[in-house]
Structures are given as structure tokens and as C-alpha cells.
Amino acid sequence: MKQDEIKKTIIDNVSECAGSAAGAVAGGLIGAAIGGPEGAAAGSVAATAIEHMFQTMGCEIKKRTLAPLEEQRVGTVYAKAKELIEEKIAQRKTPRNDIFFDKDSSSRPASEELLEGTLLAAQKEHEEKKTVYLARLYANILFHPEISRPTANHLVKLAEQLTYRQIAILNNIATMQFARTLNPPINPLKKSAYESVSGTENVAIAAEIFDLYRMSILGSSQVILDAGGINPSTLTVVGYGAHLYNLMDLDSMEPDPELIEIQASIMLFLIGAKQRQ
Incomplete structure (x- = not known):
């Protein structure tokens, strides 16, 4: 398979690089599924950030040259993490409502940084049965505000080291x-x-x-x-x-x-x- 074809097929369900507008609409719909006006408001903000983050990283991944097996592993973790997050929101679980999704002048959002770290761990992971657990780890962190940015990064690093x-x-x-x-x-x-x-x-x-x-x-x-x-x-x-x-x-x-x-x-x-x- 040619590299251009690999890039096109890396993740079947990745959103097109259409900017944040589509993500905001999708995020609002997801957020509205969270019970109650307060839950919907807080959930909508977080869900919008999650949709935008997955779009951003999806576009970034499509630019990279990956071997076929790396493409498969990264695509599996990307799709599985997104699926798990959507399932949790459908179950009326509210994503964390803290600075984890915020971007400041010196760094990008912790959620985006962590997603890249998780996907890089998947790319290098030769034990493919581990990939589902990397996806679970990332998805769950987005719903646990007690897990700080440094702790989250350390957990991904530890998970990467485990057999x-x-x-x-x-x-x-x-x-x-x-x-x-x-x-x-x-x-x-x-x-x-x-x-x-x-x-x-x-x-x-x-x-x-x-x-x-x-x-x-x-x-x-x-x-x-x-x-x-x-x-x-x-x-x-x-x-x-x-x-x-x-x-x-x-x-x-x-x-x-x-x-x-x-x-x-x-x-x-x-x-x-x-x-x-």
C-alpha cells in the first residue's frame, strides 16, 4: 500500500479537518445528552473540547508516515478511546470540568498532550492486546478530575512499560x-x-x-x-x-x-x- 493510501485509511471514523465549528456543533449535541441543565452546560463545554481535540489529533496523525502495523495500532486506540468516551457520555457521565481541556499561552491542553502520548505509546506497542487498555486508560482519565496532568502522563508512561x-x-x-x-x-x-x-x-x-x-x-x-x-x-x-x-x-x-x-x-x-x- 502506498503511503498516501495509508494516510487516507489510517482511521476510518476520523473527522475531516474542517476547523472547530463542526466540533462545536457535535460537542453541543453530546453535551446536551448529559442530564440536567447544569450537567448539559458543563458537559457541553467539555464535550466540545473533546470533539475538537480528536479532530486536531486525527488531522495530525494523518500527516504522519506510519508503517502498516503502527497505523493499525494507533487507529485502534484512537477509535476505541473515542468510542468509550461517547459511550460514557451516552450513559450520562459528565466529563471532567477543569483546566484539563484548557489551552494557555505556554502549552496546549493536557487532554491533547495526553492523547498524543497515548497514541505514541500505541504506535510503539508490539503487544497488540495491550492497546484496548491504553484506550480505556485515556478515556477514563477524561472523567476523573482527581487525576492531575502530571499524574495522567505518568500513568500513560507506566502503562506503556507494562507487559x-x-x-x-x-x-x-x-x-x-x-x-x-x-x-x-x-x-x-x-x-x-x-x-x-x-x-x-x-x-x-x-x-x-x-x-x-x-x-x-x-x-x-x-x-x-x-x-x-x-x-x-x-x-x-x-x-x-x-x-x-x-x-x-x-x-x-x-x-x-x-x-x-x-x-x-x-x-x-x-x-x-x-x-x-
Whole structure:
């Protein structure tokens, strides 16, 4: 496919570069869907900014030269993020009404900056199953005013660094963390630290858990000095990990046969069972 054709087909549903007028009209219609006069007024302003931002970035993307796989990944995240935002607004959820969408004399809006960062992360992401979670992260940040610009940028950077299996690890450990709060509590996890870890899968999972611990995404009531010193029963999702879990909607991961196998291996490590070599 020629580069000109790639640019034309990069994102099927991207708005034409027709300036802010069309965005203002569309934004007003979206904002009016938010319940109540106050919600409509605040939502209309934010929704107009969102429409204009997606137009701006859509036009910017179309100017760039991307390899076919990069085009696919960027287009997927762009379209999915836009779809999720529209779904939330249709559900009468109000976008954040703060300076996140404002442009000042020294910088462009945080929302636009973050969208570019998210799309750049998608462009370089070789694990394509991660792309939906990048889209979820971006879309949800636009509805959470407690997430500041610096925090939002850091979360995208952290998400970019995670492997698909580390995302699954967050899901598994958060699920077990919740299970421990039940009455009676459920905690089938290994109750003591590994003295050593053996087996290809276990070694890899231990290394990825330790990496999450060093990134302060996972915490433990016992200090972990290396990948071999993990006590699964003490692991919790903390700090930025909690933000990632919530904003990437990891309580509802995309169904996939490979994911089932990955999570089974993670659970075998967490309960201390032997895995196939």
C-alpha cells in the first residue's frame, strides 16, 4: 500500500479537518445528552473540547508516515478511546470540568498532550492486546478530575512499560486482594516466601511481579529483596497500581483464550503449585 493510501485509511471514523465549528456543533449535541441543565452546560463545554481535540489529533496523525502495523495500532486506540468516551457520555457521565481541556499561552491542553502520548505509546506497542487498555486508560482519565496532568502522563508512561502479562498479574492479585476481605476470607495463596523459584514460567512471573513491586505498582507487607523472595499472600495492588487497575478497567479484561492460560500460570505461581517445565 502506498503511503498516501495509508494516510487516507489510517482511521476510518476520523473527522475531516474542517476547523472547530463542526466540533462545536457535535460537542453541543453530546453535551446536551448529559442530564440536567447544569450537567448539559458543563458537559457541553467539555464535550466540545473533546470533539475538537480528536479532530486536531486525527488531522495530525494523518500527516504522519506510519508503517502498516503502527497505523493499525494507533487507529485502534484512537477509535476505541473515542468510542468509550461517547459511550460514557451516552450513559450520562459528565466529563471532567477543569483546566484539563484548557489551552494557555505556554502549552496546549493536557487532554491533547495526553492523547498524543497515548497514541505514541500505541504506535510503539508490539503487544497488540495491550492497546484496548491504553484506550480505556485515556478515556477514563477524561472523567476523573482527581487525576492531575502530571499524574495522567505518568500513568500513560507506566502503562506503556507494562507487559500484557503484568496487566493480567494486576487483575489476579486485585481479585485475590478482594477475596481476602470477604466473610469468611478466601486466601488460597502461598503463605510463605519463596526461597528459590524454578521453572521457566515461574521464574518469568516472579521477575515480572518483582518489577511491579519496584515500580510501586504492587506492595507487600514483607520487604521483597529479589524475585525469589516473594510471599504471594502478602501482595497487594497499591498507589499507581490502583489507579491503573481502576482506569484501565482491569476488573473486566477482554476475553481471550491466551489470557485464560496466562492467568492460570499466574495463579499456579501465587498458590505455590508446580508448573510444567
